[in-house]
Amino acid sequence: MGELHQPSRRYREGLAVRRSVLGDAHVDRAERASTDFDRPFQELITETAWGNLWARPGWTKRERSMVTLALLAALGHDEEVAMHVRATANTGATREDICEAFLHVAVYAGVPAANQAIKIAKQVFAEMDAESGAK
Structure with a gap:
């Protein structure tokens, strides 16, 4: 080492x-x-x-971002969900894209996983909006 x-x-x-x-x-x-x-x-x-x-x-950063968010949410990796929601500012994935990804999570991995991911995303969006001065 x-x-x-x-x-x-x-x-x-x-x-x-x-x-x-x-x-x-x-x-x-x-x-x-x-x-x-x-x-x-x-x-x-x-x-x-x-x-x-x-x-x-083959895939854009936007596409990879959406798939990554869906997988992390489905697996319950909350800290990683927050980090990758924040990263969408750099990948081009929109809030609508994230919502769509989490809708897939709800159907294919379970409503509780999607619900938790949405809660995390809303918190991260509020932080990002506060940092940028947006509402």
Whole structure:
């Protein structure tokens, strides 16, 4: 652990995509919080989720964002739902897109999962609106 190595091309691509979706502030916080213990995990998700999956051609960031939100909501990963709702400011997924994704969750994964995701999204939207001065 803690061993220094040259990041792979896929890691570098993943880091760029991760920053473009989640924002520099989020990624910088995650990197600062990383320790020798969890650094391998951070490298894994950056290379695999962001460099192998989110960087693939074929789907837009908007489409990936909607699918990701639906999956996270269906699985009850509330913190990740909040993070990815916030990330839609960078992916192009609209509030209407998010609503549609959560309607799918209600039918295919259960009303309680969708209800919780909608509650989280409303809270995140209120925070985002307050930050931007919108109503």
